Amino acid sequence: MTDVIDGNAVAASIRDDLTDSVATLKDAGVTPKLATVLMNDKQASETYISMKQRDCEELGIGAEDVRIDPDAPAEELFDTVADLNAREDVHGILVQDPTPDHVSDERVLSAVDPAKDVDGFHPENVGKLVGGNARFKPCTPHGVQKLLEHEGVDPEGKDVVVVGRSNIVGKPLANLLMQKADGGNATVTLCHSRTDDLAAHTRRADIVISAVGVVDLVDGSMLSEDTVVIDVGINRVDADNDKGYRLTGDVDFESAKEKASAITPVPGGVGPMTRAMLLYNTVKAAGEQAGVDVDLP
Numbered sequence: 001m002t003d004v005i006d007g008n009a010v011a012a013s014i015r016d017d018l019t020d021s022v023a024t025l026k027d028a029g030v031t032p033k034l035a036t037v038l039m040n041d042k043q044a045s046e047t048y049i050s051m052k053q054r055d056c057e058e059l060g061i062g063a064e065d066v067r068i069d070p071d072a073p074a075e076e077l078f079d080t081v082a083d084l085n086a087r088e089d090v091h092g093i094l095v096q097d098p099t100p101d102h103v104s105d106e107r108v109l110s111a112v113d114p115a116k117d118v119d120g121f122h123p124e125n126v127g128k129l130v131g132g133n134a135r136f137k138p139c140t141p142h143g144v145q146k147l148l149e150h151e152g153v154d155p156e157g158k159d160v161v162v163v164g165r166s167n168i169v170g171k172p173l174a175n176l177l178m179q180k181a182d183g184g185n186a187t188v189t190l191c192h193s194r195t196d197d198l199a200a201h202t203r204r205a206d207i208v209i210s211a212v213g214v215v216d217l218v219d220g221s222m223l224s225e226d227t228v229v230i231d232v233g234i235n236r237v238d239a240d241n242d243k244g245y246r247l248t249g250d251v252d253f254e255s256a257k258e259k260a261s262a263i264t265p266v267p268g269g270v271g272p273m274t275r276a277m278l279l280y281n282t283v284k285a286a287g288e289q290a291g292v293d294v295d296l297p
């Protein structure tokens, strides 16, 4: 019997635990606060920002929604980030991707104070993660690690295939899973667009994690019996509903479910975990900056 992993339920339990962590901070006179900075007018980014703001409010975390005109000079963004870096009441800063072409992505990543970099993308934080001493684990990879933990799947000694080598998901996830640490110790293979014969890799894996953005990239014929399948992909496909589309992952759910011992759905798998781990990093940042010991789930 295949277990369909309920990401909403796991995320809810993490949010519940974080409520206690927020209470500890408030008892010490600290209200954790996240500032989101949006410098584009894309509907998808707008939606992500409003979800992040709402998630914070639900937990009693302060949320500041900073908007910058996409046509404004790049310096306006960097000045804003510098101001947020300097503010004691702001513990986490997230610059929503993408920023306009005239703003250097690399400079954005380095602009946020590493102590407030709740995305975990600052080069200093990337280095700490690779070195096995992560300050902030990036939210999606961390969410995948937590899902495996809650599912009782220990990656130690397992063959894990991660498909996708982006800086925000594939690379940090592969790194986390190979670390000599709890939730790590896996033998990790990182596959990508230039991989010859993806199926040869996925077929010998105990755990397959796809983070690509291609519908039906992985199907049941590419899996062995009892594989754990984590689908990070979020793809829009046309649908006959009000929105005109529905969301689907990288994995052909029905055929993969025939082979998998456990599998995440899309939506309702990794997505809610990403959101929960942003709250986790914001609470962690607040505790560290205020010098308050907080238990984290």
Ligand code: NAD
Binding pocket: 140, 163, 164, 165, 166, 167, 168, 169, 170, 191, 192, 193, 194, 195, 198, 211, 212, 213, 214, 217, 232, 233, 234, 235, 270, 271, 272, 274, 275
């Ligand atoms: P990206 O476009 O930056 O990277 C995609 C990666 O897939 C690249 O490394 C590329 O080498 C690889 N790739 C492309 N085609 C391939 C193929 N045919 N075979 C094997 N590998 C291939 O994407 P990203 O930002 O890492 O996001 C990946 C997917 O995950 C997207 O669908 C995105 O929407 C989704 N995503 C979901 C969450 C979540 O919370 N669930 C968070 C972030 C991203």
